[in-house]
Amino acid sequence: MTHRNVIVGCAQMGPIAKADTRARVVKRQVELLREAKGRGVEFVVFPELAFTTFFPRWLIEDQTEIDFYFETEMPGPETQPLFEAAAELGIGFYIGYAELAVEDGLRRHFNTSIIVDRTGAIVGKYRKIHLPGHAEPVPGRDAQHLEKRYFEPGNLGFPVWRTLGGIAGMCICNDRRWPETYRVMALQGAEIVFVGYNTPDDHTGVFDFDQLTGFHHQLSLQAGAYQNATWVAAAAKAGNEEGSNMIGLSMIVAPSGQIATMATTTGDELISARCDLEMGALYKRTIFDFARHREPAHYGLIVERKGPILPE
Amino acid sequence: MTHRNVIVGCAQMGPIAKADTRARVVKRQVELLREAKGRGVEFVVFPELAFTTFFPRWLIEDQTEIDFYFETEMPGPETQPLFEAAAELGIGFYIGYAELAVEDGLRRHFNTSIIVDRTGAIVGKYRKIHLPGHAEPVPGRDAQHLEKRYFEPGNLGFPVWRTLGGIAGMCICNDRRWPETYRVMALQGAEIVFVGYNTPDDHTGVFDFDQLTGFHHQLSLQAGAYQNATWVAAAAKAGNEEGSNMIGLSMIVAPSGQIATMATTTGDELISARCDLEMGALYKRTIFDFARHREPAHYGLIVERKGPILPE
Numbered sequence: 316m317t318h319r320n321v322i323v324g325c326a327q328m329g330p331i332a333k334a335d336t337r338a339r340v341v342k343r344q345v346e347l348l349r350e351a352k353g354r355g356v357e358f359v360v361f362p363e364l365a366f367t368t369f370f371p372r373w374l375i376e377d378q379t380e381i382d383f384y385f386e387t388e389m390p391g392p393e394t395q396p397l398f399e400a401a402a403e404l405g406i407g408f409y410i411g412y413a414e415l416a417v418e419d420g421l422r423r424h425f426n427t428s429i430i431v432d433r434t435g436a437i438v439g440k441y442r443k444i445h446l447p448g449h450a451e452p453v454p455g456r457d458a459q460h461l462e463k464r465y466f467e468p469g470n471l472g473f474p475v476w477r478t479l480g481g482i483a484g485m486c487i488c489n490d491r492r493w494p495e496t497y498r499v500m501a502l503q504g505a506e507i508v509f510v511g512y513n514t515p516d517d518h519t520g521v522f523d524f525d526q527l528t529g530f531h532h533q534l535s536l537q538a539g540a541y542q543n544a545t546w547v548a549a550a551a552k553a554g555n556e557e558g559s560n561m562i563g564l565s566m567i568v569a570p571s572g573q574i575a576t577m578a579t580t581t582g583d584e585l586i587s588a589r590c591d592l593e594m595g596a597l598y599k600r601t602i603f604d605f606a607r608h609r610e611p612a613h614y615g616l617i618v619e620r621k622g623p624i625l626p627e
Numbered sequence: 628m629t630h631r632n633v634i635v636g637c638a639q640m641g642p643i644a645k646a647d648t649r650a651r652v653v654k655r656q657v658e659l660l661r662e663a664k665g666r667g668v669e670f671v672v673f674p675e676l677a678f679t680t681f682f683p684r685w686l687i688e689d690q691t692e693i694d695f696y697f698e699t700e701m702p703g704p705e706t707q708p709l710f711e712a713a714a715e716l717g718i719g720f721y722i723g724y725a726e727l728a729v730e731d732g733l734r735r736h737f738n739t740s741i742i743v744d745r746t747g748a749i750v751g752k753y754r755k756i757h758l759p760g761h762a763e764p765v766p767g768r769d770a771q772h773l774e775k776r777y778f779e780p781g782n783l784g785f786p787v788w789r790t791l792g793g794i795a796g797m798c799i800c801n802d803r804r805w806p807e808t809y810r811v812m813a814l815q816g817a818e819i820v821f822v823g824y825n826t827p828d829d830h831t832g833v834f835d836f837d838q839l840t841g842f843h844h845q846l847s848l849q850a851g852a853y854q855n856a857t858w859v860a861a862a863a864k865a866g867n868e869e870g871s872n873m874i875g876l877s878m879i880v881a882p883s884g885q886i887a888t889m890a891t892t893t894g895d896e897l898i899s900a901r902c903d904l905e906m907g908a909l910y911k912r913t914i915f916d917f918a919r920h921r922e923p924a925h926y927g928l929i930v931e932r933k934g935p936i937l938p939e
Binding site: 444445472474475476492493495498499504523524530531534535538541542571597598601602604606607608609610616617618619620621622 | 757787789885928939
């Protein structure tokens with residue numbers, strides 16, 4: 316039996332305050348990278364929007380203030396030290412950030428993640444496709460969820476990349492709840508999927524719903540891993556960030572659906588696991604041999620409809 | 628807050644021997660129906676291929692012997708008492724059976740399930756789409772898995788039906804592991820999905836795989852329910868059937884992904900839960916408001932590819 320082992324870490328990050336500078340945040344990230352190095356980690360997953368506080372919780376009307384949270388270049392002057400440390404340590408990483416791009420002469424805002432290889436070179440970029448929340452504030456909420464206001468949906472699809480001796484894909488936060496996310500990557504051979512997220516458990520105002528937030532997070536990752544025979548490595552922003560309780564629960568899930576490691580704090584915490592990228596092969600040969608068992612002729616509605624259409 | 632409560636039961640069935648007659652099996656089913664009536668149940672889910680032993684574990688070469696396991700009419704003389712008892716008790720049901728149909732002058736074999744309403748009338752039929760296993764026996768296995776030999780894939784898609792005061796769909800056994808199954812039904816507004824299954828935990832010869840059989844079963848049902856905001860009611864054949872260990876673990880899962888009830892034996896056992904068909908509405912208005920959040924433009928590969936195509 317062959318193995319392709321890679322030691323993967325998730326660098327969970329405790330809260331980032333509105334007043335925190337990028338320099339200070341990057342310093343924490345570099346510390347996590349150094350811990351990772353000491354623990355033999357070859358690739359580190361950082362959270363979504365990892366350089367600033369999770370600003371979509373606020374209604375901000377001034378575009379200059381909004382754009383403060385966005386990166387116009389990656390790396391930029393303040394994020395460069397992260398890339399330098401990673402290259403120095405020989406560690407690759409995934410990280411999420413708010414991206415302000417100029418495309419076709421238009422300023423475009425995306426919730427973006429990248430894969431950086433161990434030389435510090437960006438090898439892949441993904442832009443979040445499933446934006447949750449609202450474009451307009453919901454009256455009466457302490458914390459808003461205005462991702463649909465500040466970002467447009469990603470326009471790069473769900474690509475995969477050959478890296479780490481295998482095939483890797485990316486998604487961001489809410490993407491992980493949608494089975495289509497993993498499936499599209501699995502149909503390109505994904506063996507490991509990186510996920511950064513910011514998930515509070517106190518902002519919907521529906522207790523029955525909020526109390527299950529951690530369970531739903533875990534269920535989505537485990538199902539995505541098992542049903543697609545892929546590793547999933549997910550890193551959270553955690554703890555009380557500007558009054559919002561972020562669940563943490565960073566974890567690495569095996570192609571079996573088993574949780575290989577999980578964060579046990581709501582602060583900065585590095586978790587790691589040995590991920591054998593060959594592990595999914597057993598499933599891909601048997602129960603999830605897509606080429607033998609899938610029946611796409613019966614899946615048409617998945618692409619033909621956005622919302623449901625009820626029967627007569 | 629409105630509710631649409633229906634009391635649903637799953638009638639798990641212990642082993643059915645090769646030598647058991649249909650009359651004897653139906654007698655057990657009628658007993659389970661009577662227990663269901665006493666417990667206020669309005670609809671009962673029976674297992675897959677519920678009238679006979681799970682014959683695809685054997686290589687049978689004589690077509691007459693194979694056809695013995697199939698029903699040419701439903702109800703037929705031996706299955707009629709089940710329909711009569713259900714109508715007498717005013718209970719609807721789902722049940723699975725091997726169907727020998729004649730279509731376009733051809734004899735066709737399907738792994739089929741039906742929904743029968745409380746008057747005893749068949750209101751819906753489904754034919755299993757995701758057939759697992761092999762068309763040819765695998766050398767060295769004690770128990771084969773020859774569903775691909777004895778059945779052809781279902782040709783009726785994944786329809787839903789208005790029944791029980793809501794919208795119900797069906798699938799069978801291995802279908803429950805495929806996220807496409809639930810999604811196609813959810814895109815037609817499914818509020819409850821019925822599943823019958825026969826799942827052994829000792830037939831792959833891979834220990835790492837077999838020992839997780841119960842976990843994978845549960846994970847698939849919970850993810851299907853949560854990610855589609857639907858109830859899932861699943862009934863097993865359980866226990867040692869002709870030398871095969873069937874897992875049981877019949878369960879009813881809520882749209883929250885929570886397990887509402889689960890069988891605790893591997894014999895004939897009725898479990899039941901109050902299912903509020905309105906429960907999924909909370910999810911369908913928020914996190915899983917498909918019409919607001921899905922992005923089908925990026926899901927194309929799900930229907931364009933059967934198996935994976937790897938990147939360069």
